[in-house]
Amino acid sequence: xxxxxxxxxxxxxxxxxxxxxxxxxxxxxxxxxxxxxxxxxxxxxxxxxxxxxxxxxxxxxxxxxxxxxxxxxxxxxxxxx
Numbered sequence: 001x002x003x004x005x006x007x008x009x010x011x012x013x014x015x016x017x018x019x020x021x022x023x024x025x026x027x028x029x030x031x032x033x034x035x036x037x038x039x040x041x042x043x044x045x046x047x048x049x050x051x052x053x054x055x056x057x058x059x060x061x062x063x064x065x066x067x068x069x070x071x072x073x074x075x076x077x078x079x080x081x
Contacts (some may be wrong), residue, residue, distance in 0.1 A: 002013055011037065021045065025041065025045050029041060046072075047072065047075060048075070048079075051075060051076070051079065056072065056077055057076070058073075061073060
C-alpha cells in the first residue's frame with residue numbers, strides 16, 4: 001500500500017500570491033487606460049473589485065444567468081469567499 005505525504009500549506013504564501021495577481025491586474029489596467037486602449041476586466045478579481053466600489057450589488061441578481069447569479073450571491077453574502 002502506498003502512502004501519500006502532504007506538505008503544510010502556507011496560507012500566507014497563498015494570500016501573497018493572490019495579492020500579487022490583484023496588483024498585476026491593477027497595473028495592467030492602469031497602463032491600458034493611460035494608452036487610451038479599450039479594455040475590459042472579467043473574472044473573479046473584476047467582480048470583487050466591482051463589489052468593493054459598489055458597482056455590483058443585489059439589484060443585479062435578476063439580470064444575470066443562474067450560475068453567475070448564484071456565485072454573485074455567495075460573494076455578497078461572504079465578500080471574503
